[in-house]
Amino acid sequence: MTALHPLRRHGGTAVRSLNPAGWDRMPGFDQGQLRAVGEILTVAAQGPLDERGRLLHDGDLAAQLALSAANFEAVLTAAGMTWPNVAQLRICTTDMDGLLDVLDxxxxxxxxAAAHPPVSLAEVRRLPLVGMAVTLDGLALR
Incomplete structure (x- = not known):
């Protein structure tokens, strides 16, 4: 049985949450979302880098995740969007157990931000910079 929720508005877009298997729903995330599409923003992997491209917070996965999210949000802001516009978010990490410990x-x-986009988690062997443990990429819609 598919859990079909009523339409709500996220970032100006009509969104219907789809959660057919409630047992595997991560808190705060939908399994799927049906959206009307106007503009699509693709966001390349955003990591824990400062404005000069230097890695920050080597060894601190929570701080790396927070800075990666801030960098992702900066791209959203540049497009005139916010977190509720995010239709898909992918998190890549070199340490899945560590990521799950700090995912909150x-x-x-x-x-x-009243956002709960569908999220995919992937553990990878390596990221572009030594010490980088997490990146975020995704799609946002308006």
Whole structure:
């Protein structure tokens, strides 16, 4: 049985949440969302880098996740969008267990923004810079 929720508005877009299997729903995230599409923003991997492209917070996964989210949000802001516009978010990490331990760093932030996009998590062997443990990429719609 598909859990079909009523339409709501996210960032100016009509959204219907789809959660057919409630047992595997991560708190704060929908399994799927049906949206009417106007403009699509593709966001390349955003990592824990400062404005000069230097890695920050080596060894601190929670801080790396928070800075990656802030960098992702900066791209959204540049497009005139906010977290509720995000239709898909992918998190890549070199340490899945560590990421799961600090994932509330992101879920709390998304909850404060009233956003709960579908999220995919992937563990990778390596990211572009030595010491980089997490990146975020995704799609946003208006």
């Amino acid at each position: 760093t992101l879920t709390d932030h998304l909850g404060e």
